[in-house]
Amino acid sequence: MTTPISVDRVAFRRGAQDILSEVSLSIDAAQVVAILGPSGSGKSTLLRVVLGLVAPDRGFVRLDGEVVSADGRIFRPPEERGLAVVFQDLALWPHLTVRGNLAFGLAAKHLPADVQDERISRVLRRVSLQGKQDRYPANLSGGERQRVAIARALVLEPRALLLDEPLSNLDVPLKRELLGLLKEILRERRVTAVYVTHDLREAMQLAHRFAVLEAGRISQTGTLDELFANPTTAFLRALREDVDPVSAPTSV
Amino acid sequence: MDRHLSATLKRAQEPLALGAVGSMLIVAALLPFVFLVVNLVRAPAELSAGLALLGSREPWFVFLRSVGSALVVALASMLVGMPLGLLLGCTDVRGRKAALILHVFPVFLPPFLLALGWFHLFGRSGLWGGSEWTSGALFSLGGSVAVEALAFAPVVTSLVALALQGIDPSLVEAARVTARPGRVATRILLPLAWPAAALGGLVVFALSLSELGVPMFLRVRSYSAAVFARLGAVQYAPGEALVLTLPMLLISIALLVLERRLVGPRSFSVLGLRSTGKTVLPLGSWRPIGTLVAWAGALATLFPFVGLAWRASTGTAAVQDWIGSGVQNSIVPAAIAATLLSGMAVVLGRAIALRRAGAKALDALTVLAFVTPAAVLGVGLIGVWNRSGTQPIYGTLAIIVIGFVARYAVLPTRTFALAVARASPHFEESAAVEGAWFLRRLVRIVVPLHAGAIVAAWLLAFVFCLRDLETTILFYPAGSAPLTVRIITLEANGPEPVVAALALVHTSIVAAALVLGALAFRPRRRA
Numbered sequence: 078m079t080t081p082i083s084v085d086r087v088a089f090r091r092g093a094q095d096i097l098s099e100v101s102l103s104i105d106a107a108q109v110v111a112i113l114g115p116s117g118s119g120k121s122t123l124l125r126v127v128l129g130l131v132a133p134d135r136g137f138v139r140l141d142g143e144v145v146s147a148d149g150r151i152f153r154p155p156e157e158r159g160l161a162v163v164f165q166d167l168a169l170w171p172h173l174t175v176r177g178n179l180a181f182g183l184a185a186k187h188l189p190a191d192v193q194d195e196r197i198s199r200v201l202r203r204v205s206l207q208g209k210q211d212r213y214p215a216n217l218s219g220g221e222r223q224r225v226a227i228a229r230a231l232v233l234e235p236r237a238l239l240l241d242e243p244l245s246n247l248d249v250p251l252k253r254e255l256l257g258l259l260k261e262i263l264r265e266r267r268v269t270a271v272y273v274t275h276d277l278r279e280a281m282q283l284a285h286r287f288a289v290l291e292a293g294r295i296s297q298t299g300t301l302d303e304l305f306a307n308p309t310t311a312f313l314r315a316l317r318e319d320v321d322p323v324s325a326p327t328s329v
Numbered sequence: 330m331d332r333h334l335s336a337t338l339k340r341a342q343e344p345l346a347l348g349a350v351g352s353m354l355i356v357a358a359l360l361p362f363v364f365l366v367v368n369l370v371r372a373p374a375e376l377s378a379g380l381a382l383l384g385s386r387e388p389w390f391v392f393l394r395s396v397g398s399a400l401v402v403a404l405a406s407m408l409v410g411m412p413l414g415l416l417l418g419c420t421d422v423r424g425r426k427a428a429l430i431l432h433v434f435p436v437f438l439p440p441f442l443l444a445l446g447w448f449h450l451f452g453r454s455g456l457w458g459g460s461e462w463t464s465g466a467l468f469s470l471g472g473s474v475a476v477e478a479l480a481f482a483p484v485v486t487s488l489v490a491l492a493l494q495g496i497d498p499s500l501v502e503a504a505r506v507t508a509r510p511g512r513v514a515t516r517i518l519l520p521l522a523w524p525a526a527a528l529g530g531l532v533v534f535a536l537s538l539s540e541l542g543v544p545m546f547l548r549v550r551s552y553s554a555a556v557f558a559r560l561g562a563v564q565y566a567p568g569e570a571l572v573l574t575l576p577m578l579l580i581s582i583a584l585l586v587l588e589r590r591l592v593g594p595r596s597f598s599v600l601g602l603r604s605t606g607k608t609v610l611p612l613g614s615w616r617p618i619g620t621l622v623a624w625a626g627a628l629a630t631l632f633p634f635v636g637l638a639w640r641a642s643t644g645t646a647a648v649q650d651w652i653g654s655g656v657q658n659s660i661v662p663a664a665i666a667a668t669l670l671s672g673m674a675v676v677l678g679r680a681i682a683l684r685r686a687g688a689k690a691l692d693a694l695t696v697l698a699f700v701t702p703a704a705v706l707g708v709g710l711i712g713v714w715n716r717s718g719t720q721p722i723y724g725t726l727a728i729i730v731i732g733f734v735a736r737y738a739v740l741p742t743r744t745f746a747l748a749v750a751r752a753s754p755h756f757e758e759s760a761a762v763e764g765a766w767f768l769r770r771l772v773r774i775v776v777p778l779h780a781g782a783i784v785a786a787w788l789l790a791f792v793f794c795l796r797d798l799e800t801t802i803l804f805y806p807a808g809s810a811p812l813t814v815r816i817i818t819l820e821a822n823g824p825e826p827v828v829a830a831l832a833l834v835h836t837s838i839v840a841a842a843l844v845l846g847a848l849a850f851r852p853r854r855r856a
C-alpha cells in the first residue's frame with residue numbers, strides 16, 4: 078500500500094529567507110499527523126506545498142506514490158490533487174449559501190445532482206447543520222461557520238484533509254466541542270489528515286503522530302510518548318511542561 | 330488523448346486569459362510606443378524638419394515651462410490635498426463624508442470645464458469679476474497653474490484619505506494615549522500617508538503635463554498644445570509632432586521609474602491593504618476650525634459651477650440645436666471602453682494582486698500609458714492605425730475605444746487589484762483545492778466576491794473616458810465629436826450661455842453616472 082502523503086527533503090525560500098529546509102515527512106493512510114511549531118516556523122508553508130499552491134524549490138511531494146511537485150515544478154496543480162483544506166479564516170464564500178459552499182467542489186467534479194444532494198444532506202446531518210443549507214455564512218454563528226468549513230472539506234471525500242489552525246480563534250468551550258466532533262468524524266471515516274497547530278492540547282485530541290517544525294526544519298517526529306521521552310529542543314520542552322507541569326524543572 | 334488535451338487546456342486557462350488581455354494591451358498601448366521609437370530611430374526624411382526644430386531654443390523653452398508648471402501644479406495639489414485628505418479622511422470634522430464627495434467630484438470632469446467656470450466668475454464679464462486685473466490673472470500661466478491645481482488637488486485628497494482609512498486604528502489609538510491630535514497627525518498619520526500623497530503628486534504631474542484644454546482655453550502656451558497643433562489642419566506637420574514627442578517620452582519613462590520606486594511594489598499598502606476598521610482622530614477643541622477648513626477646501630473646487638450655472642441661466646434656448654450627437658458620441662465609446670477595461674481588469678488586476686508571472690510587466694505598461702502625455706500616445710496611435718488597411722478602425726469610434734483602453738487601463742486594473750489584495754487569498758485557494766479550474770473560479774468565486782469592485786472599476790473607467798479631451802481630440806472621426814470636443818470647439822466661437830449649459834449637461838451626465846454607480850455599489854446584506 079502506498080503512502081497517501083509523502084514529503085521528501087523539501088526546501089522553500091522566500092527572497093533570502095529559508096522558510097523550509099530539508100523537510101521530510103510521510104503520513105500513512107487513516108493517520109492524523111499534527112504539525113506543531115511556533116509562529117513563523119513554516120507550518121502553513123508546508124501545507125501550501127502539499128496542497129500545490131506553491132512549488133517547493135527543492136525536494137519532492139508525492140501523493141499515493143505519484144510525484145506531484147518537485148524541484149520548483151508543480152506536476153499536479155491543486156485542482157487535480159484530490160485534497161481538501163480548512164484554513165484558519167475558513168474562507169467560506171460569502172456570496173454562496175451553505176449548500177452552495179458544499180456543492181461548489183462537487184459540481185467542479187461533475188457529480189450528478191442527486192449524488193450531490195445526497196452527499197450534502199448526509200454531511201450536513203453529520204455536523205448538525207440540517208435545515209441551515211439555505212443560510213449565507215454571514216447569518217451563521219461562529220461555531221456553525223466552523224462546521225460548514227469542515228463539512229465543505231469532508232463532502233468531497235478527499236484522499237486527505239489538511240487543516241491549518243482551524244480552531245485557533247475560538248473560545249475554549251466551542252473549541253472543545255468542535256475538537257470532539259472533528260475527532261469523531263476523522264475516526265469514523267478513517268480520514269488521512271494533517272493538522273497544523275501551535276497548540277499541543279488541541280493536537281493531542283486528534284493526532285496519532287506529531288512532527289515538530291522549528292525554523293523550517295523538522296526537529297522531531299513520533300508519538301507523544303516518543304517526543305516527550307527525549308525532547309530535543311526548548312520549544313518541545315516548553316510544550317511538555319505546558320501539558321505536564323510535573324515534568325518542569327524545579328526552580329530554587 | 331482527449332483527456333490529456335482537456336487537462337492541458339484546463340491548466341492553460343489562466344495563462345491564456347492573461348495572454349489575451351496582455352495582447353489587447355500590447356496592441357492598444359505598446360504598439361504606439363514601438364511606432365514612435367522605431368520612427369525616431371529610423372529618422373526618415375520627413376523628420377529632418379522636426380529634428381531641426383528640436384535644435385532650436387523655442388520648443389525647449391515651452392517644454393521646460395510646461396514641465397515646470399506641471400511640477401508647481403503637483404506641489405500645490407499636494408499642499409492642498411494632504412491636509413484636506415487628513416481632515417476628510419480620518420478626523421471627526423462635521424459632514425466629512427459629504428465634503429469629501431463634493432470635493433472629489435470635479436476630478437471626474439474635464440479641467441477645462443472648471444476653467445470655463447472660473448472664467449464666468451472672474452473673467453471680464455464674469456459674475457464676480459469684470460476687471461482687467463482678474464481677467465489678466467486668469468488668462469496667464471499663474472491662472473492656468475491655479476485652475477489645474479484646484480482641479481487636480483482632489484486626486485491627492487482622495488488618495489491620502491483612502492490610505493488613512495486603511496490604517497489600523499490601533500496605530501492611532503496607541504499614539505493618542507500619549508500625544509495631542511496635532512502631533513498624532515503630523516508624526517503618525519501624515520508619514521503613513523506619505524506614499525499615497527507621493528503617488529497623488531505623480532498622477533497630478535502626469536495629468537497636468539498632458540492637459541490640453543486648460544492651457545488652450547486660457548491662451549497659455551504648452552508643449553502638449555504644440556504637439557497637438559502640428560496634427561491639426563493649420564500647422565499640419567506630423568514629422569515635427571513625432572520629434573516633439575521625444576522629450577515627453579523621456580519624461581514618461583522617468584515617471585514610470587519613479588512610480589515603480591515610490592509606490593509600485595507597495596501600491597496595495599499605499600492604498601490601505603486590509604483595513605481593519607475606521608480610523609477616527611477626534612480634533613477636540615479644534616473641531617469647529619477643522620470643519621470650517623475642510624468645508625472651505627471642499628467647496629472651493631465647486632465654485633466654478635456657480636459661474637457656469639449663472640452664465641447658462643442667461644440664455645439656454647438653443648442648447649438642443651448645438652448639442653447635436655455629442656452626448657451619444659461621448660457615452661457610447663466610453664461605455665464600450667469601460668466594459669472592455671473592466672473585463673481586462675478582472676483578469677489583470679487579479680494577476681497583479683496575486684503576483685502572477687508577466688503581470689508586473691503589463692502593470693508597468695498600463696502605468697506608462699497613463700503617465701505618458703496624451704499627445705505622445707496619440708501621435709503613436711495615429712501612426713499605428715492611420716493606414717489604408719485599418720480605416721474601418723481609424724475612421725470609426727473604434728479608434729477612440731482603443732485610445733481609451735491604452736490610456737486608462739491602469740485605473741480599473743488597480744481598483745480591482747486592490748480589491749483582490751484586500752481579500753483573503755484562501756477564498757480562491759479553497760476553490761482551487763476543491764477542483765475548480767481558473768475560469769470556473771473566476772466566474773463563480775472571484776467575480777461575485779468582488780462585484781462591487783467591478784462596478785467601481787467600470788465607473789472609474791467610464792467617467793475618465795467621458796472626461797477625456799486630450800486623446801479623443803486627436804482622432805475623433807468626422808461628425809462624431811464627443812461632448813468635450815464639442816464644448817472646447819464651441820468655446821472659441823459659440824454663444825457663451827450655450828457653452829456653459831453644455832458644460833453643465835456634461836457635469837450632469839457624470840453626476841448621474843456616479844450616483845447610479847454608488848447605488849449599485851451599495852453593499853447588500855444577504856438574508
